[in-house]
Amino acid sequence: MKKIFFLIIALLALVSCKPKQQLVSVTGKVSDAELVDEVIHKHLNTVPSFSTLSGSVMASYSENEEDKQSMPFSLRMEKGKTIWLSAPLGVAKALITPEKLSFYNRWDNTAFSGDFSYLSELLGFSVGFGEVQNLLLGNLLYSVSADVKLLPTDDNRYVLQTNNGVFTAVYRLLPDSYRVESTLLLHNEKQQRALISYTYQKVTDELLPATIKIEVVNEDNRNDIVLELKSLELNGQVSFPFKMPE
Template sequence: MRIFKIILLCLFVALGISCKSGRSIVASGEVDVKLSAKQLIKESGKRNARFKTLQAKVKIDIIQDLKESSYTVNLRMEKDKTIWISATLGLARAMITPNRVQFYDKINNQYFDGNYKLLSDLLGVELNFEKVQSLLIGEPLYNLKDDIYIISMSDNSYILQPKDQNALLELFLLFNPSHFKMDSQQLLQPLKKRFLQIDYLGYQDVEKEILPQNIKIIAVEDTEELNVVLEYKSVSVNEEVRFPFRIPSGFDEIILFDAK
């Protein structure tokens, strides 16, 4: 099933969300109907993450076809440079950098070694390390200075969307009025019957940074749906980290995508 293959790879990337055990933030702010799109973009930019490194244990729940499975992984990250994930006993390991996406699986003696072009072609979205990282730390997927946006309001969020939506890819960004981080990012590809939604269910204050605490990812393709929930158990930031990674010899290459 292709959507499972998409999310399998995206899941390794998605573990790059940064947060730290800290004080949960109670989002009690109210929307300001006078706020302009330009002001919202400026306020959002002030909240961009500034940490250098991160270590964490992440609990992952995957729900598909009414079946649920749970995993816990170790995560290490050097902002803007490397995302490293290791399963229990190193049975599976992944390393994502600006130029490469790599992982291997010792249970099945398989590996993947590729770049973002494969993901970009499949998802219909130009993807790179910066966009993935931004999405996963509660920041907008796209650089908001590269387009003209319009603003609207719901009861609990500011809604930002391009003034001229692309018929092939519609984008909706929901911002929290308390701290101007993301409440939700939604990408819709109507012609391909694809929908991706990333909901930020809670934030926490970590060393004066506002970072995600719980995230839910919903991916739909045609009639297939997959849900991934991420919960961060413990984190340390700005400590020295290492990224040991070597694909074992004799492993078979994983082919995740259709050739077409």
Template sequence: MKEFKIVVYFVFIVFLVSCKSGKAVLNSGEINKDISAKQLIRENSKKQAKFKTLQARVKIDYTQDLEEQGYTVNLRMEKDKTIWISATLGLARAMITPKEVSFYDKINNQFFKGDYKLLSNLLGVELNYEKVQSLLLGEAMFDLKDGKYVASTSENSYVLQPEEQSALLELFLLMNPSHFKMDSQQLMQPLKKRFLQVDYLAYQDVEKQILPKDIKIIAVENNEEVIIAMEYKSVSLNQDVRFPFKIPSGFKEIVLDDTP
């Protein structure tokens, strides 16, 4: 289970780099302390990424227990439909669709195929395709129009948080005053000693789309901490892409305990 959990973090977080070498977006915006939560949500919704497909090569540095590993993967996405990654030489491959999460690993001859309930329990956050895709693009993981939020400021960011925080899940969204995309998304589950922080360290303008450039992830459960840093290598938008995915015969299925 522990090994598979590491794989899930890798598969989940590797999708977060969806950017192109382009013009850097400068953080030149000034904080307006009188801005309302409704205004922030409206400005944020205007900046949602608009493209059909994306493909890129991504370098990931993964650190756990002071041990660091590096990966280079191919990433492809068809917006709202499919997210696909493939490690070097196809040794591992994953595909996420609105209905299903699939993964196979040729090194250990194993595969996983299931719904979002299992991954939600494993990562401690209720997931679906839309939430994963939003995280990839520097957009809010939760639909901000569905709840009531209050606005405040913290150093160089706006802060949105639910008007009433849940005892089970506390949420803080830091928004950039220059372009109103996410600076950071922080999810805490104090009772389960879980914490997930996604920091968008820099953005860039790619074909008139503001997309993440540098991202750092910190995931904590009890005393275990995983840190993932990502560096884009290249990306192209709106090109024809394929999503080859076939689980090899003879592989052993990974079956998870779906209890929370």
């Protein structure tokens, strides 16, 4: 129980059979670049639209497929501004803003407050507030660059690949909703990868993640986290009580 909260905060900053919808221009033909732009545009049109979100998260963690631990959390979010997590009785809390990451854990008397460089170093991938929010909402994790490619598949998924020089990101999009089915991050130099997989639920008129599975493999070590999001509500009043212990 002492370890799971820290690892969840650290790793956070990381099936449809319907036929693929045809993407065509007015002339009936599109270039590869136009097809990529249209797929990305359709995905961005499905990004959840809300001001605030609240709910609960059941989080499970295991290391090398052993010693599985589970814990419930309360989750609150003000889109683009604040993400807040709290364990039962407030014994552990996290507050994430675009400026910094802060959390404390009363179980083992630890705390941290600072920028995202520590988290990026821990994961091996660059992360910030936007990436954490995208992960929790099922969006493309990083902004796609000009070198994005649409890879061929045989299962009606759209697969986008981009490379920023440090790592390669591969996104699989569902053919009916254009939401992210999975994100694979491959470090270009280290033996390290992260796989994030999603299932979805409908909340009012928005598709939001129902489960988020995160698998991080670094050489011989593997960490797995499963997040089950429940009782989600949109656009209600939320507060973010947080005070760093002395």
